[in-house]
Amino acid sequence: MTQTYDAIIIGAGVMGASLAFHLAERGLKTAILERRVSAAGATGHSSGLVRMHYDLAxxxxxxxxxxxxxxxxxxxxVGGDCGFINTGFLQIAKREHEHKLRGNVANQQQIGINTSIISAAEVKELFPDFITDHFxxxxxxxDSGYADPTLTTNSFLEAAKRNGAALIQNCEVTAINTSGGRATGVSTTRGDFAAPVVINAAGAWAKxxxxxxxIDVPLETWTHDVAFLHRPPSLGRIPAVIDDVINCYFRPEGSALILAAxxxxSLRGEPPDAEDQTPTDTFLEKLIDNMVQRIPKIEESGLHSIHVGRDGITPDQRAIYGSSGIDGFYLACGLSGTGFKTSPAAGASLVELILDGAPKTVDITPFRFERFAEGxxxxxEYGYGHLWK
Ligand SMILES: Cc1cc2nc3c(=O)[nH]c(=O)nc-3n(C[C@H](O)[C@H](O)[C@H](O)COP(=O)(O)OP(=O)(O)OC[C@H]3O[C@@H](n4cnc5c(N)ncnc54)[C@H](O)[C@@H]3O)c2cc1C
Structure with a gap:
């Protein structure tokens, strides 16, 4: 028997969970269909950085x-917990990018973000264990830091359920059903579901x-290795950092570990279901070689563990939010290895676009799908080039 809903979300990662939260809050009878379990994809492997520095306002x-x-x-x-820890965040820029760094920070200050340019000497004062010679x-x-992506997803889902949403796990979508050119629902390994709104939030599987x-979405998979290192006992305070000079990012993980990548x-184009727990041969050696240039005490740390995650990445490494071209079928995918931190506002804005005809929370129209066909x-605005090389 077909189950009928107002909206169906495909995928219970953080994006699907945010969409479910916002749809259910607006009173829509919402189903989230997940082929495995919540946060089983990129979300469960995410590094969770919450920073505001981008080169796009x-x-x-x-x-x-x-x-x-x-x-x-x-x-x-939302209710529940997202595990947000305020560590502060540093974006370290290459010398030749100084004017871009200044332009981006000025844009961010206009938005209201608490950010400023500081000199290498000021970085050293704040974080004395850092070598600051080469920037x-x-x-x-x-104000920035990191949060727990699995906790974030599950508390969005719990809140959505409190507002009547259904999370249906071990349920793989196998067909998108249409009639007269509009989406009418989906077929799954657990039967048929009808709804006038269907959203593709399937991460690395979204293509x-x-x-x-x-519909041909220009997505490939992006496979990313991440290490947890034991924190050297003598290491002082460190913030979350994206360091474009040594091509690494890192942050504390609680008081005993450092997350680094x-x-x-990062591999491109692996099948989305490929075995994803084997890092590349050179990952760890290269990571440590790079990190000791910034924090020599990393030499004293040891490896705790390595994990591997996979997201969908687009040609411009920016997400796709909006209509797919088929009425009632929407895209919330291609989050390109940076979509955890933006998922709450992106979910709110896409729900406004779907229900009200235009986003109010944040203008997400730059992320429309049509941009690819239009070239x-x-x-x-002050582009650094692709984050993921
Ligand atoms: C290793 C790693 C580190 C990252 N670090 C950061 C970071 O520090 N900060 C940041 O902001 N972002 C980061 N990201 C990016 C961010 O985590 C992702 O962009 C985000 O989690 C993607 O969420 P999602 O819901 O779109 O996809 P996913 O979490 O992948 O969820 C998609 C879900 O869809 C399900 N699905 C697939 N096909 C079907 C189907 N046919 N039927 C039903 N369900 C289906 C999958 O099982 C999966 O659970 C990182 C990503 C990775 C991989």
Whole structure:
């Protein structure tokens, strides 16, 4: 027997969970269909950085609104916990990018973000264990940090369920059903579901899911290795950092560990279901070689563990939010290895676009799907080039 809903979300990662939260809050009878379990995809492997520095104002705004309306006061806004820890955030820029760093920080300050340019000497004062010889300036965000992506997803889902949403796990969508050119629902391994709104939030699988409706989304998979290192006992305070000079990002993980990963070496185009717990051969050696250039005490740390995650990435490394071209079938995918921190505001904005005809929370129209067919890929106002090399 067909089950009938007002809206169906395909995928219970953080994006699907945010969409479910916002749809259910608006009173829609919502089903989230997940082929495995919640947070089984990219979300469960995410590094969870919540920083606001981007080279595109629309992305900075998505993170800022996600921070101030959600992560900072999660319990009041959503209920439950998102595990947000305020560590501060540093964006370390290459010398030749100084004018871009300044331009981006000026844009972010206009949005209302608490960020400023600080000199290498000021970085050293704040974080004395850092070597600061090979850059002149960084952007510093005292309010940023990291959160727990699985906790975030599950508390969005719990809140959605309190508003009547159904989370149906071990339920793989196998067909998108249409009639007269509009979406009418989906077929799954657990039967048929009807709804006038269907949203593809299937992460690394979103290309396959879109193809069920004969839509070709320019997505490939991006496979990313992440290490947890034991924190050297003598290491002082460190913030969350994206370091474009040594091509790494890192942050504390509680008091005993450091999470660290590279900006390059991520594999592209692996099948979404490929075995995903084997890092590349050179990952760890390269990571440590790079990190000791910034923090020599990393030599004293040991490896705790390595994990591997996989997201969908688009040609301009920016998300796709909006209509698929088929009435009633929407895309919330291609989050390109940076979509955790933006998911609360992106979910709110896409729900407004679907229900009200236009987004109010943040203008997500730059992320429309049509940009690829039009050859108008997104470029940052003060673009650094692709984050993932
Ligand atoms: C290792 C790693 C580190 C990252 N670090 C950060 C970070 O520090 N900060 C940040 O902001 N972002 C980060 N990201 C990116 C961010 O985590 C992702 O963009 C985000 O989690 C994607 O969420 P999602 O819901 O779109 O996809 P996913 O979490 O992948 O969820 C998609 C879900 O869809 C389900 N699904 C697939 N096909 C079907 C089907 N046919 N039927 C039903 N269900 C289906 C899958 O099982 C999966 O659970 C990182 C990503 C990775 C991989």
């Amino acid at each position: 629309a992305e900075s705004e998505l993170t800022f609104v996600s921070y101030k309306n959600y992560f900072r006061d999660w319990k009041e806004r 002149d300036y960084a952007a510093y965000e005292p 396959q899911v879109a193809s069920l409706a004969d 590279g900006e390059d070496e 108008k890929l997104i470029e940052g």
